[in-house]
Amino acid sequence: MTFASLSALVFALGAALQAVNAVTLPQKRATCAGGQVTANAACCVLFPILEDLQQNLFDGGECGEEVHESLRLTFHDAIGFSPTKGGGGADGSVLTFSDPEVNFPANLGIDEIVEAQKPFLARHNISAGDLVQFAGALGVSNCPGAPRIPFFLGRPPAKAASPIGLVPEPFDTVTDILDRMGDAGFAAVEVVWLLSSHTIAAADHVDESIPGTPFDSTPSIFDSQFFIETQLRGTSFPGSGGNHGEVESPLAGEIRLQSDHLLARDSRTSCEWQSMVDNMPKIQNRFAATMLKMSLLGQNQADLIDCSDVIPTPPALVGKAHLPAGKVQSDVEQACATTPFPAIAADPGPVTAVPPVPPS
Template identity: 65%
Template sequence: MFSKALASLVLALSALRIARAAPPGRVACADGVHFASDAACCALFPIVDILESDFFDGGECGEEVHESLRLTFHDAIGFSFTQGGGGADGSIMVFEDIETAFHANAGVDEIVDAQKAFIQKNNITLSPGDFIQLAGAVGVSNCPGAPRLEFFLGRPAPKAASPDLLVPEPFDSVTKILARFADAGFNPNEVVALLASHTVAAADLVDPTIPGTPFDSTPGIFDSQFFIETQLKGTLFPGTAGNQGEVMSPLRGEMRLQSDAELARDPRTACQWQSFVNNQANMQSEFKAAMLKLSLLGQNQRNLVDCSEVIPVPRAVTDKPHLPAGSSLRDVERACAFSPFPVLTADPGPATSVAPVPPS
């Protein structure tokens, strides 16, 4: 009897070991829970868990997500084929006193300080460049409708601060913006794709009297409302216009940047802009590809490890593209010469106001 029971136990344990065996091409992490394509990625799973629970308030698509995504851009775009800069190397964190003083980086110091404090508190040993890109990718995964961004591990520490004047500003002309991006290796379509980040963004310092003002009516959802609402005729609301870089917004409580308004109407970018209006899959795909390219600026991808499997899978978006309540297709300022603006229906009821994004 005993030998049969022991044999059964051995078989059960063997079955358990087989069940926990790593799938082909993957390694089992020491935590006994996760598997990874490379053992180096195993150390990231607990960092992702604590980012979600502590830094992003249990998985919210809120202010810390918005600012972390913004930081990935402000750090990485510090790269130029003609002027230098290390790109996505974390220099904005290491050389904070220099780079956060740049005019275009106004307000970035808050998220830099928050991330530095988080790194220190949790004894995280990632390089600054890796942590900034990891936090941005994890944060975006909390926004319904977002693509699952890719993440590569192994960026070395930065050697110097980025040169000034490499970050585009909201009052720059379309020509100046496209030229700056071209000097970093991006074409006009990729510029528009990167601006999908504005669908989960808000401004604090463009007009300091109205902090947390979102760029579309759904700042907690990665959807195409930003591309729709930016093409609507603007209405001047007291207290929300008149500052450099800001123009009239179509909805009360919403901000429209001058650069966004002009890119939505410029013949070099208007058709790509319009293509995202009713094609969520295309917007996701284009944004994901452009973000990967951004995250690798200044880096040699062959020296990095693909740890994309540590990034959580975002929830799907359920809302369909729509016009805001109180508007119609007559309010759309069509700009693409090659295809008509998609037919959309408006939300029922009178025009409403967009609530600000609450501070973290």
């Protein structure tokens, strides 16, 4: 690694940590009409929305399908930002201008969560950009092991739809993905940190015949299993599978995106990917940092109100990092050239298929 690239890596890490550490929860001092206490009276508007979302979108506080999709929507809305191609970033254009945005090829499947969130937008005093990011941060708080995602209030209405072609797709090359994310201001390590989201994710449309197929064996727990299981040996499906950005997972009932498979093995990202294995403090810290950065794309943080203390504290992590039952260390496809894969024990079993994420 050259001195210049090392300096860039250190700068990216420092910037991300400064971003998340800058969001300190101030002392609560405003009492809302419902009795809740928060740091800023302007944040009181969020508590009725929180209760409505938890009961009527997230099934009473579950880390399920609607949480997964709401988290996905935060990215698909925010990444519609480019200094050269335009786009308003995290402005809610995916709700306000859902036609045409839900019809972009990269946005396949987001129409369902877009339509599910629109009634909440209609009945509450909140902008579309704030609703998308608030629902994502709130939903993640339902998942054991997750960090508390910072949230800022006050995004103005979206002015136009995002340009087409700004959302990376699972069959894009690593270079294309890193270039697109770099254009939006993310370093390669930050792409890895942001992909921690796939620990609580599933695919409905990568293969239409198997909806709700998770990306790891614990899709309702925010843990490091995604980073472990993507490094198990897997091969591309023959024929149409690869055309949909799909790679065969060695675990029955689990799906792996081609982009995740390649990022876990590319020299630009493989060591950072491996560093997330069994390192929950790092996963939580880096994910919160990149989520904050993403949620502010196209926005001026100084114009927004810190309402992070409205987001509930997530439940503690359940379980510990492990190889799936029936797997051994030699099943890991070592990709990082400088550091061996961490020694972790295998789940004692039995070997079972990963169940699909049930629809809401």
